[in-house]
Amino acid sequence: MAYRKTPAELRRLETARDHLVARATEVVAEVGWAQASVTAVADAAGIAAGSVYQHFPSKAALAVEVFRRASGHEVEVLGEVLRAEGDPVERLARGVETFARRALENRGLAYALLAAPAEPAVGAERLAYRLRYRALFAETVEQGMAAGLLPPQDGRITAAALTGAIGEVLVDPLGTPDEGSTEALLVELVAMALRCAGAAPAP
Amino acid sequence: MAYRKTPAELRRLETARDHLVARATEVVAEVGWAQASVTAVADAAGIAAGSVYQHFPSKAALAVEVFRRASGHEVEVLGEVLRAEGDPVERLARGVETFARRALENRGLAYALLAAPAEPAVGAERLAYRLRYRALFAETVEQGMAAGLLPPQDGRITAAALTGAIGEVLVDPLGTPDEGSTEALLVELVAMALRCAGAAPAP
């Protein structure tokens, strides 16, 4: 007998999938990719290990989805800040600050997205998303050059440097992770980024 | 019956161990940590898998030795260049260039040392060696500030940025890996590094 899923059932499945991805993301942020076994993730989502395969064909596919959702959001936020109205140099400063601040607010996830050991499928995805971060920074740097605010340079290298610098700071944050030093860190990081792009020092 | 190894025998063992580490390093540079199984490494060294355990208590111990030998050499070379005679800014430029050039000349190994997915023991070692690179850069930046050649800044952040930037460039080299573009890349990278530290632009 032919049989169709009701909309409610479809919604339930979709919700279960979202819930699985969300919990998997938490697990990855807490314990890293290596420790995020199918069993651990399923337990966190409150389902059996086998049920993971109702939603994803493999562990790698789930891992990639976790990575894409989290990274996609970061790329969007960074893009919005960098493409806002105004002076390219100011936008760059705000972009670096936003990117770094968000990463520092969720270090576990940021580390997982940017640097933590991961299976090859996630590694490939990471490469692709890093290029997107870099492309966004590069675009803003080129606008700064076009506006005569930045000296001639290869914007792609400056962009890579910015991405790498923020990553480094996250991997081993300088100083203790309290409020005060985080703010000081951001100030230094933004200043470094502006020097790096060759912006004239603030008066 | 008590029995001592002859000096010749001791030398043979030491040589065998060195040979194993050297071949393992090659394997890692070629195929990465993940694919460098005990069997693959033993095959490359021309010994049986079990014989690896004559020299190292575990695969992780061998991996750590491979990492330390290769990274230790890089730290030494960088230290020598950065601590040579002369102007801190010039030394910094030469240090960045040397570090990047050496990495670009052996990309497989550089990638393995700086970024490739690896087991936790190697990851921990990597963190330690990155701090050593950063400490060397930071020292030079502070000397530049003391000499009035660089503006006030947190040298540790600049150092992290330099390490990160070079790492990024290696992970996904901009442009094709031919002679000409490598040289152009180095020029841009050094220029970026000097801006990053706040050195006055060359006339």
Added chain:
DNA sequence: GGAAGAAGTGAAGCATCATTCAGAGCTTCC
């Protein structure tokens, strides 16, 4: 030359996980 002890071998042992599957429990539709 031969006994004693060390190094080398490589196939078996073992641990770890991703993945599967046969059955239990639900949902749909008449």
Added chain:
DNA sequence: GGAAGCTCTGAATGATGCTTCACTTCTTCC
């Protein structure tokens, strides 16, 4: 209410790859 089809379960399966170990080969010493 009940048949048909779907989701969920979790123990069994299977693959991978480090590590062990009984045995062979080589080295030392008398």
